Amino acid sequence: MFLSPTALSRNRLGLMMASTVLLQGCVAATQLVQNDKASEEVKARSYKSYKQVLLIPPKEDPRNVVPRTVSELENMGFKVQLIDAGKPIDAAQGTGFLIGADGFVLTCAHVLGGVQDATVTLNDKRYFADLVKADKDADLALLKLRDKLPEPVATLHFRDAAHAYSMGEDVFTIGYPLSRLLGNGERMTKGVVSATTGIRDDTKHLQFSAEVQPGNSGGPLLDHEGYVLGVVQKTLNPWRVMQATGGALPQNINFSIKNQPVIDFVQSASARAFEQLSFNNPGGLEAAGRAVAKIQAGIVESDAEGHDKLVVRLNYISIWDMWYRFRLFVLAAFDFETQEPLFVAGQGSDSMFSNEEVVMADTFAQFRKAIESR
Numbered sequence: 001m002f003l004s005p006t007a008l009s010r011n012r013l014g015l016m017m018a019s020t021v022l023l024q025g026c027v028a029a030t031q032l033v034q035n036d037k038a039s040e041e042v043k044a045r046s047y048k049s050y051k052q053v054l055l056i057p058p059k060e061d062p063r064n065v066v067p068r069t070v071s072e073l074e075n076m077g078f079k080v081q082l083i084d085a086g087k088p089i090d091a092a093q094g095t096g097f098l099i100g101a102d103g104f105v106l107t108c109a110h111v112l113g114g115v116q117d118a119t120v121t122l123n124d125k126r127y128f129a130d131l132v133k134a135d136k137d138a139d140l141a142l143l144k145l146r147d148k149l150p151e152p153v154a155t156l157h158f159r160d161a162a163h164a165y166s167m168g169e170d171v172f173t174i175g176y177p178l179s180r181l182l183g184n185g186e187r188m189t190k191g192v193v194s195a196t197t198g199i200r201d202d203t204k205h206l207q208f209s210a211e212v213q214p215g216n217s218g219g220p221l222l223d224h225e226g227y228v229l230g231v232v233q234k235t236l237n238p239w240r241v242m243q244a245t246g247g248a249l250p251q252n253i254n255f256s257i258k259n260q261p262v263i264d265f266v267q268s269a270s271a272r273a274f275e276q277l278s279f280n281n282p283g284g285l286e287a288a289g290r291a292v293a294k295i296q297a298g299i300v301e302s303d304a305e306g307h308d309k310l311v312v313r314l315n316y317i318s319i320w321d322m323w324y325r326f327r328l329f330v331l332a333a334f335d336f337e338t339q340e341p342l343f344v345a346g347q348g349s350d351s352m353f354s355n356e357e358v359v360m361a362d363t364f365a366q367f368r369k370a371i372e373s374r
Helices: 006-023 065-075 238-245 259-269 271-275 284-288 356-372
Strands: 031-034 052-056 079-082 093-098 104-107 117-122 125-135 140-145 170-175 187-195 205-208 220-222 228-235 254-258 292-297 309-320 324-335 341-347
Touching: 031 356, 052 065, 065 079, 065 309, 065 356, 093 170, 104 292, 117 140, 125 259, 140 259, 170 228, 170 284, 170 292, 205 228, 220 284, 228 259, 254 259, 259 271, 309 341, 324 356, 341 356
Parallel strands: 052 079, 052 309
Antiparallel strands: 031 341, 093 104, 093 292, 104 140, 117 125, 117 292, 125 140, 170 187, 170 220, 187 205, 205 254, 220 228, 228 254, 309 324, 324 341
């Protein structure tokens, strides 16, 4: 499935690991190395504007340095959150849509990543929602907003089974692709039905050509009248296809879950939500924008969207050589939004003359110096 942020997180973590080479070859004393090739956007930002640190600890901590690192960063005024390096840094995010005036929202199960609640941004207003039911096999999830929606409520309407899918008919996706880069407004793309079945002629899926990006998953696939044809779910993995075919890259081979499996899921999830489903009730494509929502897994309290977040990775290796000392102790700082490296501080090479306490104290001093320099 194409919308898991894990891949993005892995790329970011790989960049963080590579950043420590900036200190390789330096003398044993701690060093502070700034990124002088940062984008103009990052250069214009004051380091003092960062309020929260997402700290990625090393896999092992035999010397128990992580708690001290957290304490030092908190003493600098940061709110610190420990992050599991094997999991996405930011909340999973996709799209959903209203299917009833009571606040029932439909999305894909993989958007939620197994959590039991979600943050729903609808018409520029933030709501919190609870999971009613998730079906991992069907990859569908039903949410229920905790707060009542203001009147009037725009909901999406399904096309009934009497109107069959047709190859070549126009289809539209609407959702929140790449919202961290593109913004929080909904985006629409147009394509056609490429096949009335999915991978290996799966009759529960529909293939279409409208472009989709990370963040579209769980959104509606609409016909030209704005009726729901299905739920956007996945695309072919281009790298796997390239490996399997000897170099060919697929283009716009995307899939949605058809209406009938979606309707069956809603019926099994909630009798009340099933009662509120409507069919062939004209609304038009323009009205669809008022019924789609950005879905974030879990409860996301801040609207800052990462503007105030600093990602810091702690890399260290401690050895015994007549006394404990660090072969490597580095704090690498990155901008959360752009994923750009900002600076690295610490000892990047081995030295018999280094002392664990001195290295740590000096590294934290260099980190503070960097923050205060801008």
